[in-house]
Amino acid sequence: MTQRTLAALLAVPLFVALGLYIAISPLPYVTYAPGLTVNVLGDNGNKPIITVQGHRTYRDSGELRMTTVSVTERNAKLDLFTLLRTWASRDDAIYPYAIQYGDSGSQQQDAQQGQVEMVTSQDSAVAAALTQLGINIHAGIEIVGVTPGMPADGQLQVRDILRSVAGHPVGPKTDVGALLQAVPAGTPVPIVVDRNGHRVRVSITPTTKAGHQVVGITLQVGYTFPFKVSVAIPDNIGGPSAGLMFALSIYDTLTPGSLTGGQVVAGTGTITADGTVGEIGGIQQKIAGARQDGAHLFLVPPANCADALGGDNGSMRLVKAPTLSKAISEVQAWSANHDAPLPSCGASS
Template identity: 40%
Template sequence: MDQSRDNATVAALRAAGVAVSELPRVDSVVLSGPSGELLLPGDLILAVDGEEMSRPEDVGEQVRSHAVGDAIVFTVLREGRETQVTITAAASNADPTIPVAGITVTRGYRYSPRVTYGIDSNVTGPSAGLVFALGVYDRITEQDLLADAVVAGTGTIDPDGRVGSIGAIREKIKGAERDGATVFLVPEGNCAGIGGLDTDLQLVKVATLREAIAAIQLINEGNSTEVPTCG
């Protein structure tokens, strides 16, 4: 999954109170290494040698507890199914006494809902993260978050719901205005770069997904004066 969609999904589920658990995830695999064609990017690592894993660091520690040539058993969650994969520890290029699995591991997430994006697969990129998260939140909660408002916005998002700055903010605001939006969600870090931009849009300052949700709710209730803005 595109990283912006993955982050947006996790942030939206958490904002909606849906349980999300963290697990180590295979980020990349050295095809010529011991895990080539055995472990796959995206695999969630549940256990190594029967020991439950909760952090990426746990995986490395367990691998290094072996000797080069040992069999290491990974229990992984792949496309919703639990499976076991056995690899043979190889020697590190930096130190032949250190065993390696030939993978990089990062933070991953496990949750029950299945989320798909019914939009063009080419619509990706970090700056779409906030809008993706709002769309997911709107679909999984009972309230009609957007109601009749035409809301635009931009900003990266991380799994904890923090909104980050993006480039070309002035151009994006003008594009949203041209397309009929009345509200534009601006990452807090971008407010200083707007300057004296001439626009009729309500420029709402947000630092987190929860702030964006609260701002839209206030606007729908007619309490726009309580909404934080840029400038």
């Protein structure tokens, strides 16, 4: 046996072993797949997702479906074979790990952030729907997250509206952090909130973290409404991208008749209190999920139109929805005539 032949025989298993190692080793990517869709006009268990106290409601047989994306978790280990299967799927996608999760964080932090964004999107949706109906709302500072184990845990709650901190009134532009910093270390801080229509007073002693006095709450601009509207989505769904569909469902619930004409409409998009619809991620997977669940019309944020054209929408129409008001008029026009001219996501979008 020549030296060259011996070297070749030794090299073959080494190359095979190297190939197998590469194939099964974790790679720095995440996958996107169509997630579940939820009819926001329907029920979560045996309870309506949209519930209203203090205002007449109107139920109908139509469906307004929020859409989701199934993303591999932060600690998932994806090998080459898994990524190749995903790459071969028309409805799935692959993205670099850093784009989805960055350089730091944990699954617990991801879940907490998703829930904060969900609370914020629901409140903005209520504000947008009521504003569309000409109902007055009032802005304030709302608690959208309470950190477990921190001083506020067990005393303050998500959706509490801050009214005063350390004796100072709190409004939409109040710097709550500055009020906490002004209190001597170790001193209990009186805090007053509105909770479910009742005034609640608590006393919390801040802790010091990174040189700042904190109580462990996440704040956003929130709103006080003249009646109560609740959105009960399963706890495993987070993020801000269902805002538009929440707002449409609330509007439909508070107005006579069926917005969809009894048909199935899906969509996505963040929403602000003034009704502006914003960009989201995973548009192609959301389109696929809506198509699979029988939607015939899909509302797309204008900023997502170009990417939406790469999704497999089948016969489902893709319609641009820049605002809540436009989305309402588009759904109404479509429900009256499925061939009605609408601002679609086309080649010129």
